[in-house]
Amino acid sequence: MPELAVPLELDFTSETYKSAYSRINAIVIEGEYEANSNYIQLADILADNKEELHRLAKMENRHMKGFQACGQNLKITPDMDYAREFFASLHDNFQIAYAEGKVVTCLLIQSLIIEAFAIAAYNIYIPVADPFARKITEGVVKDEYLHLNFGEEWLKANFETAKEELEAANRANLPIVWRMLNQVEDDARVLGMEKEALVEDFMISYGEALSNIGFSTRDIMRMSAYGLTA
Numbered sequence: 001m002p003e004l005a006v007p008l009e010l011d012f013t014s015e016t017y018k019s020a021y022s023r024i025n026a027i028v029i030e031g032e033y034e035a036n037s038n039y040i041q042l043a044d045i046l047a048d049n050k051e052e053l054h055r056l057a058k059m060e061n062r063h064m065k066g067f068q069a070c071g072q073n074l075k076i077t078p079d080m081d082y083a084r085e086f087f088a089s090l091h092d093n094f095q096i097a098y099a100e101g102k103v104v105t106c107l108l109i110q111s112l113i114i115e116a117f118a119i120a121a122y123n124i125y126i127p128v129a130d131p132f133a134r135k136i137t138e139g140v141v142k143d144e145y146l147h148l149n150f151g152e153e154w155l156k157a158n159f160e161t162a163k164e165e166l167e168a169a170n171r172a173n174l175p176i177v178w179r180m181l182n183q184v185e186d187d188a189r190v191l192g193m194e195k196e197a198l199v200e201d202f203m204i205s206y207g208e209a210l211s212n213i214g215f216s217t218r219d220i221m222r223m224s225a226y227g228l229t230a
């Protein structure tokens with residue numbers, strides 16, 4: 001991976017840039033929308049954390065509006081059908097887990113996997129974003145660390161009873177993230193974001209979260225390997 005991955009020149013008004021942006025912007029808007037609804041659902045089953053989860057949900061709604069403004073600023077129309085399709089597997093797995101009362105799986109999907117994905121994407125995007133979007137994204141990424149931290153704290157406090165379900169949920173959902181990264185690779189590159197950088201940032205956040213929750217280095221290595229063949 002080249003160390004200086006920032007393209008010398010990004011033309012935010014070119015048709016190539018705008019076409020890629022119409023999909024990535026939609027992904028981010030849909031992601032924020034689903035994150036809002038996931039936290040509202042989690043608030044319904046985690047009664048002790050109800051208020052905090054409603055606060056997180058409100059942040060996600062604010063993020064969605066911020067990214068909608070980024071798309072309008074560049075005069076693109078987000079391709080929301082594409083984005084719903086992009087998230088369908090994780091969305092379905094969250095809903096199935098929720099219906100079964102599997103709160104640990106729900107937290108792994110939203111608060112660990114999706115938040116770590118968001119943190120990676122936004123960190124890599126900030127240096128190559130247009131000035132308007134950069135400001136918005138800098139504000140958003142700070143919140144995403146709080147969201148990841150919520151999942152970490154809850155799962156750490158419940159580690160012994162959650163461990164087995166976390167391993168199964170990791171095994172089922174990490175390969176999906178890898179497929180999503182592969183799907184978005186070409187559009188991300190047009191925006192100046194390299195897949196290798198996204199993968200690296202994702203694994204750092206996700207691995208650190210697993211460590212903070214209580215997994216050993218050996219566990220984390222084993223769990224991380226599930227993505228690689230996707």
Ligand code: Y39
Binds near residue numbers: 060198
């Ligand atoms: O918790 C959140 O706010 C997460 C919903 C947002 C998801 C962001 C997903 C970003 C993937 C973009 C891939 C672009 C390279």
Ligand code: FE
Binds near residue numbers: 032060063118140
């Ligand atoms: Fe968000």
Ligand code: FE
Binds near residue numbers: 091095
């Ligand atoms: Fe749905």
Ligand code: FE
Binds near residue numbers: 035060115
């Ligand atoms: Fe979030």
